[in-house]
Structure formats: structure tokens, C-alpha cells
Amino acid sequence: MSTSRADLEREIALEQAHVDKVYANLNTATANAKSMARQGREIFLSDRTNFLREEDSTALFERDAFAYQAARRLAVLDSEHEGLVFGRIDLSPDETRYIGRIGVRDKEYEPLVIDWRAPAAEPFYRATQAEPMGVVRRRVLRCRDDRVVGIEDDLLDGSAETSLPIFGEGALMAALTRARGRTMRDIVATIQAEQDEAIRAPYQGVTIISGGPGTGKTVVALHRAAYLLYTNRARLEKGGVLVVGPSNVFMNYIERVLPSLGEDSVTLKAIGSAANDVLGFASERVDDAASATVKGSLSMLDVLRRLVRLPLIDHPEALRVRVTVKGEVLGLGEAELNRIRDHVLASTKLNRGRAMAFDAVVQALLRKFPDDVSIEPAELEERVREHPSLLMFMNAWWPTLSATRVLARLADPAVVAKVGDRLTADERTALARSYAWVAGSDEGAEIVRGWSVADIALLDELVDILGQAPDEAEEIDLFLEGGDVAEVLTTADLLRQERAREPDEDPVTTYAHILVDEGQDVTPMQWRMLRRRGPQSSWTIVGDPAQSSYPRQDETAAAMADLVGRGQSRTFTLSTNYRSPSEVFELAAKVITQVFPDADLPRAVRSTGVEPHLDATSSADLHGALREHLIDLAGQVNGTIGVVCPPSMLKDVQLFVMEDDRLRAFEDRLIVVTPLQAKGLEYDGVLVLAPDRIVEEVPGRERVLYVALTRATQRMTILDVDTSTWRAPLD
Numbered sequence: 253m254s255t256s257r258a259d260l261e262r263e264i265a266l267e268q269a270h271v272d273k274v275y276a277n278l279n280t281a282t283a284n285a286k287s288m289a290r291q292g293r294e295i296f297l298s299d300r301t302n303f304l305r306e307e308d309s310t311a312l313f314e315r316d317a318f319a320y321q322a323a324r325r326l327a328v329l330d331s332e333h334e335g336l337v338f339g340r341i342d343l344s345p346d347e348t349r350y351i352g353r354i355g356v357r358d359k360e361y362e363p364l365v366i367d368w369r370a371p372a373a374e375p376f377y378r379a380t381q382a383e384p385m386g387v388v389r390r391r392v393l394r395c396r397d398d399r400v401v402g403i404e405d406d407l408l409d410g411s412a413e414t415s416l417p418i419f420g421e422g423a424l425m426a427a428l429t430r431a432r433g434r435t436m437r438d439i440v441a442t443i444q445a446e447q448d449e450a451i452r453a454p455y456q457g458v459t460i461i462s463g464g465p466g467t468g469k470t471v472v473a474l475h476r477a478a479y480l481l482y483t484n485r486a487r488l489e490k491g492g493v494l495v496v497g498p499s500n501v502f503m504n505y506i507e508r509v510l511p512s513l514g515e516d517s518v519t520l521k522a523i524g525s526a527a528n529d530v531l532g533f534a535s536e537r538v539d540d541a542a543s544a545t546v547k548g549s550l551s552m553l554d555v556l557r558r559l560v561r562l563p564l565i566d567h568p569e570a571l572r573v574r575v576t577v578k579g580e581v582l583g584l585g586e587a588e589l590n591r592i593r594d595h596v597l598a599s600t601k602l603n604r605g606r607a608m609a610f611d612a613v614v615q616a617l618l619r620k621f622p623d624d625v626s627i628e629p630a631e632l633e634e635r636v637r638e639h640p641s642l643l644m645f646m647n648a649w650w651p652t653l654s655a656t657r658v659l660a661r662l663a664d665p666a667v668v669a670k671v672g673d674r675l676t677a678d679e680r681t682a683l684a685r686s687y688a689w690v691a692g693s694d695e696g697a698e699i700v701r702g703w704s705v706a707d708i709a710l711l712d713e714l715v716d717i718l719g720q721a722p723d724e725a726e727e728i729d730l731f732l733e734g735g736d737v738a739e740v741l742t743t744a745d746l747l748r749q750e751r752a753r754e755p756d757e758d759p760v761t762t763y764a765h766i767l768v769d770e771g772q773d774v775t776p777m778q779w780r781m782l783r784r785r786g787p788q789s790s791w792t793i794v795g796d797p798a799q800s801s802y803p804r805q806d807e808t809a810a811a812m813a814d815l816v817g818r819g820q821s822r823t824f825t826l827s828t829n830y831r832s833p834s835e836v837f838e839l840a841a842k843v844i845t846q847v848f849p850d851a852d853l854p855r856a857v858r859s860t861g862v863e864p865h866l867d868a869t870s871s872a873d874l875h876g877a878l879r880e881h882l883i884d885l886a887g888q889v890n891g892t893i894g895v896v897c898p899p900s901m902l903k904d905v906q907l908f909v910m911e912d913d914r915l916r917a918f919e920d921r922l923i924v925v926t927p928l929q930a931k932g933l934e935y936d937g938v939l940v941l942a943p944d945r946i947v948e949e950v951p952g953r954e955r956v957l958y959v960a961l962t963r964a965t966q967r968m969t970i971l972d973v974d975t976s977t978w979r980a981p982l983d
């Protein structure tokens with residue numbers, strides 16, 4: 253390893269010269285491309301998979317197209333201040349390739365920088381010392397905007413005769429020990445070989461990325477989205493790519509990764525926003541454990557189907573129809589009406605079937621009219637059709653139903669008893685109680701209002717059963733036009749919305765590829781909601797069953813198996829933990845293997861030599877102990893500090909840290925969350941508060957405590973309050 257400062261500066265200057273050349277070429281090429289575009293020349297997408305192809309007769313034209321695309325993506329990168337060039341490989345003999353966030357060619361169409369997703373860039377990620385793939389030296393350039401500020405080298409082929417200088421301690425460790433900010437960063441310069449395989453897996457079918465905490469599942473999945481856009485741009489920009497994650501906090505955390513890779517055409521949605529397209533609203537509210545469990549279960553399907561059929565007016569008069577024409581009483585009873593209903597619903601959805609049902613009822617009534625009473629058939633039909641009692645009956649028997657109106661009926665325990673007789677008594681109680689807010693009759697200190705995240709999937713199911721009510725569709729269109737949408741609408745979304753819609757079609761927005769993060773938490777009812785957004789799509793599903801917060805794991809596994817079972821699929825298991833030091837992860841591993849012996853336990857890549865700090869306090873002394881430990885943590889780490897506490901303590905702790913004079917000094921890097929909110933996130937210092945209460949309060953119990961215990965990148969403190977039962981596996 254060469255260590256001289258002067259050598260390093262000389263080497264950086266050489267790299268700077270290349271980077272300058274790249275920017276100069278890019279500026280000229282994009283200026284040309286823009287002016288050609290202005291002249292109205294049509295621009296095609298270039299064939300990026302054949303990157304190093306010899307120049308051919310179409311190359312001049314393609315170069316303009318290429319530059320045009322590069323200019324578009326560069327505009328995104330500029331706003332993110334990301335260095336365009338970040339890597340270099342020296343291959344034997346004497347071949348050098350530069351790797352960057354986008355590809356750039358010179359006037360002769362020779363590559364100056366290769367897009368990291370091109371096949372020619374693969375050795376940058378895949379080469380190892382055991383299998384160097386012809387790479388002698390891999391170099392990571394650290395850039396700030398267009399300035400090279402550092403280099404980190406790996407010598408891969410020690411056997412090759414080389415005079416190449418080697419600098420730095422390796423880029424991965426440098427990246428991992430850097431203090432974390434509030435948002436996730438891309439890892440494009442340090443993707444590891446096993447991660448690269450998952451990123452570049454084929455587009456078709458279902459790709460599953462599993463692995464324990466901190467193995468890079470989320471960040472790999474996001475790079476995969478960028479890779480798929482690169483290799484299938486025409487199809488995916490038109491068809492759309494959707495990334496679904498557990499919460500808005502999580503979506504905010506990951507939102508910068510794709511723009512920093514030059515991609516801005518991916519839609520990000522929290523699972524509670526996934527049915528925005530048909531409902532026009534989203535939710536972030538989480539139900540208590542018991543109601544969340546029953547609402548996520550497939551047993552709700554039967555409940556909802558029966559709920560739709562349950563007459564709104566529970567009176568025998570609503571179940572039969574009678575009209576009198578010329579003194580003759582024509583009537584239909586419950587059995588005949590049910591037959592008509594079944595017949596209509598076999599061919600259309602409830603909200604679209606009213607006219608058909610009305611016709612069928614009229615025809616059935618006409619057939620009841622005695623043959624021996626004389627009346628013109630047309631007159632008879634008109635008198636039946638316009639009979640006031642028939643119209644009143646139709647309003648009661650076949651009203652236009654909105655999903656929210658139907659679901660709200662579950663606030664009535666008597667209704668739950670009727671449609672939920674296959675649920676247990678506890679499930680029925682939990683279900684009815686969770687809708688008490690509808691009737692304004694919620695009891696207890698905590699008043700909950702509004703639809704929950706779990707309700708969103710139920711409402712979406714109801715829209716699917718009912719068809720959209722006509723006035724609802726109008727409201728949603730207005731809502732979308734008004735721009736007051738919770739998610740970011742991308743250009744691709746807008747283009748798709750312009751597609752002419754069949755008048756009868758539900759406005760479900762569909763995607764060509766759907767990427768689901770924290771897939772272990774997606775309930776069977778939520779899988780149904782997601783699958784409606786991707787009837788033809790390919791999927792990437794990311795998850796770790798050991799971190800699941802949905803208790804009915806057999807049901808979620810069956811729902812996933814059903815999705816996977818339909819076509820080709822492949823699974824990648826990531827095995828290295830890049831987040832937590834080994835000392836932190838070993839403690840977490842002891843806790844999870846007690847309850848989940850099959851947990852995927854990754855190998856931690858770093859060690860700090862500092863064991864987690866375990867302490868205990870009483871409820872009475874909580875604030876003092878919390879203050880002391882947080883000040884301690886703030887002194888030990890430079891970056892973020894997360895307090896992960898049981899939901900019941902959230903408000904108290906948030907208030908305390910906001911108002912405490914001594915904690916205010918570092919409030920900009922201190923955050924208080926529940927373990928469910930902490931899913932997928934990480935902090936440099938973590939304080940896990942009252943683990944026993946976390947286990948008691950949160951669905952998923954020890955599995956969610958495991959989530960809390962695996963968030964730290966540097967230091968972890970665990971503060972018990974009153975009890976320490978969770979510590980049993982540590983002895």
C-alpha cells in the first residue's frame with residue numbers, strides 16, 4: 253500500500269483530469285442533443301445493453317439519443333449533488349473502465365464512463381480476490397459534486413504483475429463507519445457481490461430478497477428498481493414501477509436513494525396509501541394488536557362478502573316487494589329476490605348492477621300478472637316500472653353502496669355477530685370495538701378516529717366487490733386534479749392516467765413492476781390489495797420473517813406462496829449485516845433465536861469492541877435515567893440517536909425530550925419512535941426503552957423487539973423499566 257501524501261495527491265489529480273474530461277464531454281453532448289430535440293428530431297432510446305458495441309451507421313443518431321437521456325438524468329443528479337463518476341477498474345492487460353451513475357461517451361462514441369448498470373460494469377461489483385474476473389485493482393473515487401476528494405483501492409489480483417499504486421483502507425468500511433443522517437444514501441460505489449446478483453436478477457416473475465436485519469435488503473431493492481428501469485426502460489416507464497413500504501416515515505427515509513441514482517420515475521407509497529387511487533385517501537393509523545390481526549386475516553373476505561349482502565334495513569318489508577296494478581297484487585319473496593341478486597352479481601358488480609336488477613324484478617313481477625285480466629302489455633310494464641313502492645323497494649334492496657358506508661356497519665356489534673359468526677368471540681369484540689369511533693362512542697383515554705392502515709385493504713376489497721359508486725369516482729378525480737395527494741405522482745403516473753378509461757372500469761392504477769419492502773408484514777388482505785395493482789406485473793419482494801409484526805405467519809406465508817406459485821421465481825438470501833456491530837447483533841440474535849430458531853442470522857461485518865449497555869430503572873425515575881443515558885449516547889456518536897419505546901410511552905417520552913433543557917442541545921439528531929415506526933430505519937445510537945412492554949404491547953412480540961434491537965449502527969443502550977423478563981435468553 254502506498255501511503256505518501258504526495259503520491260496520493262498526484263493520483264487524485266490524475267483522476268480529476270478524467271472527471272473533468274467527462275463533464276466537458278457531457279456538457280457538449282447534452283447541448284447538442286437539446287438543440288437537436290428543439291429542431292424536432294425524434295429521439296429514440298438507445299440500446300444500452302450493448303454498451304461497448306462498435307460504432308455502426310446508426311451510432312451518430314444514437315449518441316444524440318443517449319446524450320438526451322443522460323441530460324435528463326443528470327438534471328436529477330445535479331439537484332442531489334452526487335458525483336457522477338465513482339469507480340474505476342483496471343483490467344489486465346492495460347484496460348481501464350470508469351463507472352458512474354450514468355454513462356457518458358466522447359465524440360468518437362467511446363465510453364468515458366460506463367453506467368453502473370451496464371454489463372461492462374459488472375466486474376466492478378462481482379470481482380473478488382478469490383475470483384478477480386480479470387480485475388487487478390478496483391478503485392472507488394469519492395467526489396463532492398465534480399471534485400475528486402479521495403480514493404479507496406482494493407487489490408484484487410495479487411498474482412498479476414502490477415505497478416498500480418494502492419491507496420486507502422477499502423471503501424466499504426469507510427462507508428459503513430460514516431455517521432448516518434436522516435435519510436438513506438445509495439450504495440452504488442460499494443455494492444457487494446451477493447447484493448449485485450440480486451440487483452441484476454431477471455425482470456420476469458417474482459424475485460425474493462431475504463436476509464436478516466441490516467443485510468441491505470432495502471437498499472438493494474432500490475438499486476434493483478434503478479437497474480430494471482435501465483434494462484427495461486421503455487416497458488417500465490410506460491407501465492410504471494411501484495415501491496411499497498411500511499410507513500410514510502420509511503418512505504421519507506428512502507426517498508432520496510432513487511434520485512441519487514438518476515431515476516425519478518418510480519412511485520413510492522406506504523402500504524396505507526396503496527389504495528389511494530380508488531379511495532382518494534390514505535391512512536397511517538395502526539390498530540391495536542387484536543384488531544390488526546383479525547383485519548389482516550383472510551377470514552375478513554367472508555365477513556365483507558356477507559356484509560355487502562346484509563340488507564341495510566333489517567325489516568321483512570325490505571326483503572319482499574309488492575305492487576298493485578288494476579287491483580292485482582304482484583309480489584316477489586325473499587327466495588325469488590335472492591335468485592335475481594345472484595344472477596345479476598354473477599355478471600356484474602353491485603354498484604353497476606342496479607339497472608339490470610331493476611329490469612329483472614320488473615320482468616319477474618310481470619310474469620305474476622294473471623293472464624285473464626286484460627291490459628296492454630306496454631301499459632302494464634309502464635305501471636309496474638313507475639310504481640312508487642317498487643322504487644322505494646329498490647332503494648332499500650339495491651342501494652348504491654360506498655365502501656366506507658359498508659365497512660362502517662361493523663361498528664354495530666349486532667352486525668358483526670351476523671356476518672362474523674365464523675370468527676371467534678374475541679375477534680368479533682376486537683373488530684366491533686375498533687370501529688366504535690364511527691358511532692362516536694369510543695371509550696377510554698385514547699380516542700381513535702378514522703380508518704386505519706388495515707382498513708385500507710378492507711375498503712379496497714369492498715370497492716372490488718361493489719364496483720365504484722359513480723359519485724365516488726367523480727370525487728376521486730377531483731381530488732387527484734386538486735393535487736392534494738399523499739404520494740408523489742411521477743411523470744409515468746401522469747402518462748398512465750391519461751390513458752382512456754373504460755366508463756365501467758375501476759380506476760385502479762396498475763404497475764408493470766411492484767417492489768414490496770418489509771414483505772413479511774404484508775397481511776393476506778393487503779396482498780390482495782397489492783395484487784390488484786399488478787395483475788400482470790413482475791415482483792420484487794423483500795423481507796425477513798424473523799422481524800414480522802403480523803402474528804399469523806402461516807397465513808402470510810400462504811399468501812406469498814400463492815403469488816410466487818404462479819410463475820418463475822428466484823430467491824436471494826443476503827448473509828452479511830452491514831448495519832450493526834457484532835456486539836449489538838449478538839445480543840439481538842440471542843433474543844430472537846429463543847422464539848424463532850430458524851431466524852436468518854447474518855454475519856456482522858464490523859465490530860466496535862463496545863458491548864451494549866444494559867440498565868434498569870423504575871417508572872418513578874424514568875425521566876432522570878433517560879436523560880442520563882441519552883446524554884451519554886450523544887457523547888459517543890456523531891450522528892442520529894433513536895429512542896425506541898413502547899407505544900404506550902411514546903407521547904410521554906416525546907414530550908419529555910422536547911422540553912428537557914439538556915436534551916434540547918442535540919434535538920436535531922434525536923428521534924423518538926415505536927418499534928413499528930422504526931422498521932427499516934437505523935440510528936447511530938439507539939436507546940431501547942422498556943423491552944418487556946414492547947413485547948406485551950406490539951403485535952409480533954419478540955420479533956418486533958428484535959427489530960428494535962437491530963437498529964443501531966454504533967452504540968446501543970437498553971433501559972428496562974420496572975421489569976427485565978426479556979433478559980432470560982441472555983443468561
Ligand SMILES: Nc1ncnc2c1ncn2[C@@H]1O[C@H](COP(=O)(O)OP(=O)(O)OP(=O)(O)O)[C@@H](O)[C@H]1O
Pocket residue numbers: 424427428437438439442443444447463464465466467468469470471472796799830831931932933934962
Ligand atoms: N454494500 C454496501 N455498502 C455500503 N453500505 C451498505 C451496503 N449494504 C448495506 N449497506 C448499509 O447497511 C445498512 C442496512 O441496509 P438496509 O436498511 O438496506 O438493510 P435491511 O436488510 O433492509 O435491514 P432491515 O431488515 O433491518 O430493515 C444501510 O445503512 C445500508 O446503507
